[in-house]
Amino acid sequence: MPTYQSRYQPRRQMIVSGKIQNPETYDRFYDIATDALLRGQLPSMKLAAGQLVLRVVNGALTIAQAGSIAPGSSMNGNNRFSGPRLDGRHGQGALYVGTVAGVLREAAHYALQTPAASKITGAPAPPLWKPGAPDKTREFMQQQKTGALAPGGQRFHLFRLKQPLLFADLRLSALAPLLQRLRSSGEAKSRYGIVDWAPIDMLISAASESQDYSAARGLADAVFDQAGRTGHAGVCAASSRADTDSGMVVEFHGDPTGGLIFAIFGQDGAMVSALEPAAPANHPAAAIFDTFAAITAAIV
Numbered sequence: 001m002p003t004y005q006s007r008y009q010p011r012r013q014m015i016v017s018g019k020i021q022n023p024e025t026y027d028r029f030y031d032i033a034t035d036a037l038l039r040g041q042l043p044s045m046k047l048a049a050g051q052l053v054l055r056v057v058n059g060a061l062t063i064a065q066a067g068s069i070a071p072g073s074s075m076n077g078n079n080r081f082s083g084p085r086l087d088g089r090h091g092q093g094a095l096y097v098g099t100v101a102g103v104l105r106e107a108a109h110y111a112l113q114t115p116a117a118s119k120i121t122g123a124p125a126p127p128l129w130k131p132g133a134p135d136k137t138r139e140f141m142q143q144q145k146t147g148a149l150a151p152g153g154q155r156f157h158l159f160r161l162k163q164p165l166l167f168a169d170l171r172l173s174a175l176a177p178l179l180q181r182l183r184s185s186g187e188a189k190s191r192y193g194i195v196d197w198a199p200i201d202m203l204i205s206a207a208s209e210s211q212d213y214s215a216a217r218g219l220a221d222a223v224f225d226q227a228g229r230t231g232h233a234g235v236c237a238a239s240s241r242a243d244t245d246s247g248m249v250v251e252f253h254g255d256p257t258g259g260l261i262f263a264i265f266g267q268d269g270a271m272v273s274a275l276e277p278a279a280p281a282n283h284p285a286a287a288i289f290d291t292f293a294a295i296t297a298a299i300v
Contacts, residue, residue, distance in 0.1 A: 004193040015088040018077020019213040029218030037226045043174035051161045053097040059155040063284045066157040068271045069093040081220035081263040092224045094263040101255035102239040111151040147293040156289040159275040167236040168223040234264040
């Protein structure tokens with residue numbers, strides 16, 4: 001692709017860190033999202049008040065701590081939708097929550113990452129499946145469903161939305177019509193410098209790359225920067241951790257979405273006021289569960 005520089009945020013200097021590996025990709029998707037937001041064309045999803053969402057985090061955290069944005073989130077370069085900007089400034093922090101299937105899949109992926117891959121590439125990878133070998137990821141998920149403890153001393157925290165929240169929808173199925181419209185109108189080439197022969201599937205899939213967050217962060221940062229105009233609380237995406245050793249997990253696990261993750265933007269350390277523990281007010285700790293099986297039983 002030709003050299004491209006963002007029209008919305010030109011930089012005199014640039015500091016590339018974390019998983020933003022291609023600044024031009026970041027700039028292109030930042031501009032695409034900004035234009036779409038200003039035109040009211042970026043797909044969105046609204047969660048209604050009363051919606052239940054989950055986090056699985058360190059078991060020592062209180063429910064209030066689990067419902068707060070982690071300190072240092074705005075400078076964590078390993079987060080997909082939050083972290084430092086390319087000029088070194090603090091970006092937005094974010095609280096990551098998910099649906100039932102989304103949280104289970106994320107927990108399975110991170111629990112089964114291969115340490116050796118992290119030492120070689122800097123990015124842990126899920127286990128590879130070989131013919132005749134058991135599918136360890138599916139086995140792990142089945143164990144979680146039947147009462148195994150969460151890995152690493154983690155616990156499940158259940159929250160309920162006190163008010164509706166609007167999210168920019170970054171699922172590939174939602175972005176595809178937007179990018180196809182840009183291609184057919186000629187704007188992909190004339191406005192964003194995307195060559196004619198760039199496969200549409202490649203452009204769409206850039207937002208879900210597992211080790212390069214350039215496109216995803218470009219989209220998310222634009223959403224945050226325009227939030228005062230659009231009212232978006234953050235972004236949502238399909239769980240990128242729906243893989244098993246041998247292929248995709250197709251069970252919904254009681255969650256018809258197939259697994260969604262939501263990033264709620266805010267300042268480091270801030271409690272997300274839209275969330276409340278899904279437990280009696282006089283016993284908020286009842287919203288913390290030791291196992292996935294226990295939390296799904298409580299939801300049902």
